[in-house]
Amino acid sequence: MTTVDLADPPVTNPFTGTTGLPRTSEGWTQLVTPDGRLHPEVDADRDALGRLTRDLYRGMRLARRLDDEAFALQRQGELGLWLQCRGQEAAQVGSVAAVRADDYVFPSYREHAAALWRGIGPADLLRQWRGVAHSGWDPEPYSFHIYTLVLAAQLLHATGYALGVQRDGSDTVVVTYFGDGAASEGDASEAMNIAAVNAAPMVFFCQNNQWAISTPTASQTRTPIHRRGAGFGLRSEWVDGNDVLAVYAVTSAVTEHARSGNGPAIVEATTYRMGGHSTSDDPTRYRTDDELKAWRARDPLARVEALMRAEGWSDEAFLGEIQAEADELADRTRRECLALEAPDLADAFATVLADVPQLLREERDAFVAYRASFLD
Known part of the structure; x- marks a missing residue:
């Protein structure tokens, strides 16, 4: 049976140049507090x-x-x-x-x-x-x-x-x-x-x-x-x-x-x-x-x-x-x-099939005629 090692390999933090990401006591990553202060571990230029x-x-x-x-x-x-x-x-x-x-x-x-x-x-x-x-x-x-x-x-x-x-x-x-x-x-x-x-x-x-x-x-x-x-x-x-x-x-x-x-x-x-x-x-x-x-x-x-x-x-x-x-x-x-x-909805009939068959042409003509029957 083949097993898979699910341990996460280290990754580089783009702001510190070190591996790992700083986490709060809640467990999530946060670099800027809600009042706008940078986390002390942020050591970027x-x-x-x-x-x-x-x-x-x-x-x-x-x-x-x-x-x-x-x-x-x-x-x-x-x-x-x-x-x-x-x-x-x-x-x-x-x-x-x-x-x-x-x-x-x-x-x-x-x-x-x-x-x-x-x-x-x-x-x-x-x-x-x-x-x-x-x-x-x-x-x-x-x-x-x-x-x-x-x-x-x-x-x-x-x-x-x-x-x-x-x-x-x-x-x-x-x-x-x-x-x-x-x-x-x-x-x-x-x-x-x-x-x-x-x-x-x-x-x-x-x-x-x-x-x-x-x-x-x-x-x-x-x-x-x-x-x-x-x-x-x-x-x-x-x-x-x-x-x-x-x-x-x-x-x-x-x-x-x-x-x-x-x-x-x-x-x-x-x-x-x-x-x-x-x-x-x-x-x-x-x-x-x-x-x-x-x-x-x-x-x-x-x-x-x-x-x-x-x-x-x-x-x-x-x-x-x-x-x-x-x-x-x-x-x-x-x-x-x-x-x-x-x-124009009439154009939709031309995009159903690559080669438009006669039946689809007839349906388009019927639609155009129906639409034209309405008063402006």
Whole structure:
């Protein structure tokens, strides 16, 4: 019988140059406290760390501004639905910034901050939610797959893709995002098991935002999600998901682990969904004002702002530049959304089969005639 050594080999902490990641008494990795103080073990070059922090902050601010504008567009009837990522910017930006541009990402449906970081623009992000296309963008140029609305299905898609790049001899790592609700799906367990058995070069990144629509995490699992991954044989990490530097460090470490042929890893980033599950959800029906207030005090953007002030990494000029860029992005988001027009349904008949048969042509003609029979 062959046994597998599941002991995690040491990885390099990108901020200390040493192996291992500092953990709090709770057991998770945290490098910046909620009031903006650096962990004493962070021993990186301050100028380089300042540049990285400013870049991450920029990504988070732009994502929040796009998110707010899309929310307003939905409320004004310009989008059919929108799922906010407010509160989860650190988890998304910190993780996607830590992997290579050619590492392939499989998102769920809320990874707007990660998509924006990869260069996907407002029109592509909004197209699906405006109802003018089944998906928003061509994944290939961005190494970023289209959104998956079926819970946990993207974990199996990602695992299959990872097995493919593994057999191609590539050193690409595949990253897949999912939530605490998706972790309860059977597809999640199957994907983690298949990935572990095949030592797939994967990072499973769980954004535990505390609520699966209206079901709290405590009602879904008796153990932390990252421990479940360990049971399948994945390297497992738990991180403060509202601490962008900690997320960056942990994701860097597990990506190195996977890229080096040591098999897949899982990261549980504990964060919070500040808005509803979607714009059709009323979170006041199932969570308290006190809970929301407590998590607002842990706002990931406010934490970075406090850190940059304390370290002297920002000034009014820098903040003004970010504000101007965010305003321009909001304007662009609105313009591009309103410019998205619904496709001509008659064109759908031409894309069912490569060679359009006579019957399909007749059906198209019948549809066009039927549509023309209506008064303007």
